[in-house]
Amino acid sequence: MLVSFQLLTIGSAITLLGAKPVEAGNVLPQSSPAWLNHVAVPTAGVVKQVPRPDQFQTGDLKPVDLDLSMYPEILKQPPVNHPEVQAVVKAIDWNKVPKIAPRIVKDWTFDIKSYDSDTDKDCWWSATSCKTPKADYLPEDIYYCPRAGDWGLNYDDGPYKMMYPTSDQDKLYDQPRFYNYLVANNMQRATLFFVGSNVAKFPDAAQRALNNGHTICSHTWSHPQMTSLTNEEVVAQLYWTHRAIKQVLGITPKCWRPPYGDVDDRVRAIAHQMGMRTILWDQDSYDWNMVGGQSGGKLQPAEVHAFFQKWIDNAKLGNDTRGHITLEHESSKNTIDVAEKWLPKLQETFNVMPIHQCINDVHPYWEQAFTYPSSSDKGNGKGSVLVGVKSSASNIQIQGVMVVLAMMLACLLGQ
Numbered sequence: 001m002l003v004s005f006q007l008l009t010i011g012s013a014i015t016l017l018g019a020k021p022v023e024a025g026n027v028l029p030q031s032s033p034a035w036l037n038h039v040a041v042p043t044a045g046v047v048k049q050v051p052r053p054d055q056f057q058t059g060d061l062k063p064v065d066l067d068l069s070m071y072p073e074i075l076k077q078p079p080v081n082h083p084e085v086q087a088v089v090k091a092i093d094w095n096k097v098p099k100i101a102p103r104i105v106k107d108w109t110f111d112i113k114s115y116d117s118d119t120d121k122d123c124w125w126s127a128t129s130c131k132t133p134k135a136d137y138l139p140e141d142i143y144y145c146p147r148a149g150d151w152g153l154n155y156d157d158g159p160y161k162m163m164y165p166t167s168d169q170d171k172l173y174d175q176p177r178f179y180n181y182l183v184a185n186n187m188q189r190a191t192l193f194f195v196g197s198n199v200a201k202f203p204d205a206a207q208r209a210l211n212n213g214h215t216i217c218s219h220t221w222s223h224p225q226m227t228s229l230t231n232e233e234v235v236a237q238l239y240w241t242h243r244a245i246k247q248v249l250g251i252t253p254k255c256w257r258p259p260y261g262d263v264d265d266r267v268r269a270i271a272h273q274m275g276m277r278t279i280l281w282d283q284d285s286y287d288w289n290m291v292g293g294q295s296g297g298k299l300q301p302a303e304v305h306a307f308f309q310k311w312i313d314n315a316k317l318g319n320d321t322r323g324h325i326t327l328e329h330e331s332s333k334n335t336i337d338v339a340e341k342w343l344p345k346l347q348e349t350f351n352v353m354p355i356h357q358c359i360n361d362v363h364p365y366w367e368q369a370f371t372y373p374s375s376s377d378k379g380n381g382k383g384s385v386l387v388g389v390k391s392s393a394s395n396i397q398i399q400g401v402m403v404v405l406a407m408m409l410a411c412l413l414g415q
């Protein structure tokens, strides 16, 4: 009786802690991309399965040779007439891709006025922040952690090295600086949304990321506004990123993030058929919009810091009903400074873990040999909110044991 009672309480604790988003039943099935089969995986330099923390690497990177001549131009829209791109185009069922015209962009600004945001028939995030597709064969985007107290740590636009340094000073924030920092801070792991051009250009840094237990997702080849592209241009962006990731890292991610969050059901459908799930965020640090950033931002660092402080205060006040996926970047000195300032404070407040861990998906790649920690493994950090839940669960268990002991005592006295 004691055993079954304990199982019951443990079971309800798991139910309490392990909620997972429910998917619609008629989502179009996905399969491992056959059009990547011809790409050879690396034979050395990179792990073949998820490494243990004691295997994480620090120190300088080892040079990795990659023949860039077989890749399109770095950070440019790849041409669509390449036979490997056309092989993917042929593999896609275009009846399951909504017929939506590419969006008009002028000076990086979308023409949103001519879009009917009320009906939002395309679930266009840039217009409405829509994350639940109208096409019923597409799953909802992932954009938060289900469990209050979890922090789905993630950084965009890596692996970061300054693309065109002009001085040694420029290189101070090059990887592996930040990856070493994560190791030094409780072996912290994160989800990293890699730009394909950066993977091809900096394969040594990309390998270090995988070797240090991080989860790698796609973030396109040249970081465009994806809904402004033609269908075949979307395919080319995603294909070359996947090709570089497979050749350098030996993996095929099942996840991607659209640059600027710019996605609609047409782009979602193409990514879905290429084997990926769309991941967005529920909190934006606006680190990309800081003064002195790559794109000449507007916010003072103090304004960005205030967001983090507010999120921490909210959690401590018990205001969070679920966990968070916060947009952050490893794309410049400034964003790395923000990331390094706040990680220890986040670890004091939240269970900090990669996104797939907080959604309890242990297989973020098509290669099943990589099995990452599940959500029942505690992330890095004290996670005050979760500790609260956990302690109440163990209180229930203690109370249960007390009840059983009292019943046994009553039986003994009764005899």
Ligand SMILES: [Zn+2]
Binding pocket: 156, 157, 219, 223, 259, 260
């Ligand atoms: Zn980005």
